[in-house]
Amino acid sequence: MLLPAQTATAAVAIIKCLTPKESFLILRRAAHPLDPWSGHFSFPGGRKEEKDATLLETCIRETAEEVGIHLTPETMQKHLPVTPAGRDLQNPIWVQPFIFALRDKPSIVINPEEVQSIHWLNSEDFQDKKRHRKVELRPDQLFLAFPLEDYYLWGFTYKLLKLILNLQ
Numbered sequence: 001m002l003l004p005a006q007t008a009t010a011a012v013a014i015i016k017c018l019t020p021k022e023s024f025l026i027l028r029r030a031a032h033p034l035d036p037w038s039g040h041f042s043f044p045g046g047r048k049e050e051k052d053a054t055l056l057e058t059c060i061r062e063t064a065e066e067v068g069i070h071l072t073p074e075t076m077q078k079h080l081p082v083t084p085a086g087r088d089l090q091n092p093i094w095v096q097p098f099i100f101a102l103r104d105k106p107s108i109v110i111n112p113e114e115v116q117s118i119h120w121l122n123s124e125d126f127q128d129k130k131r132h133r134k135v136e137l138r139p140d141q142l143f144l145a146f147p148l149e150d151y152y153l154w155g156f157t158y159k160l161l162k163l164i165l166n167l168q
Contacts, residue, residue, distance in 0.1 A: 008082045008096035011059035012045030013071060014160065017105045023120040024161065026153060027067060030116045036087060039116070041153040043160070044069070045095070055096040067118060068109030075100045080163065085156040097160055119148060127165055 015025040025044070032038050046062040048055060056079075060071045077099045084092030108118055125131060126146060134142045135152055145152035146161075153161075161167075 006082050006084070006094040008048075008055055008094045010045060010047045010085075010093055011055040011062070011096045011098060012043040012160075013059045013063045013069075014043050014080075014097055014099045014164065015063070015069065015071070016077075016099060016101050017120065018101060018103050019105075022123040023105075024123065024126075024164075025067070025069075026119045026121045026148065026157070027110075028116040028119070028149065028151075030112060030114055039151065040155070040157075041119070041148055041151065042157050043097070047093075056098060059096070059098045066111050066114045068111075069106045071100050075102060077101045080160065083156070083160065095156070099164065117149070121146075121148070121153070121161075123165060126161055127167060129167075 017023050017025070026041050027044060029035065029037050029040050029042055044063040044066045045059055048058040052058040052061060056073060056076070063069050063071050080097040080099065082094050082096050085095045086092045105120065110118060132144055132146055133152070135145045135154070137143045137145065137152065137154055143154045145154035145158060
């Protein structure tokens with residue numbers, strides 16, 4: 001059964017740096033009691049606002065706000081299919097992922113209200129299946145995850161990285 005096409009209301013920037021080794025920018029969300037992703041690892045991004053004409057504009061604006069990187073449409077390689085995110089599987093947030101390729105790692109200016117820390121995740125490390133774990137991140141629910149800092153990269157961001165790197 002085919003599902004109807006979903007309209008994205010948010011966008012994320014998957015920023016791939018090509019040197020010295022291929023790596024992806026992962027940020028750790030700042031702690032906020034009302035944020036369901038508080039303290040989680042994610043790509044820069046967020047919900048579309050009225051001032052955003054397109055989801056690409058949302059993605060570029062959110063990235064600049066969160067980590068001070070000023071992406072341009074010219075650095076976008078491609079976009080992935082609109083993908084559901086969130087805990088409520090009956091009412092997910094539909095997200096448009098965009099992949100950007102940068103030759104060198106850009107300067108980062110963290111917005112501490114939104115971001116706790118950043119990490120450049122090496123592609124080779126993530127592709128090493130021995131480094132992945134099944135962990136209980138919700139009561140009685142195991143998830144595939146990748147250890148990062150003192151927590152795990154899992155869920156939506158984990159799923160997108162597996163897709164990008166063609167991991168099964």
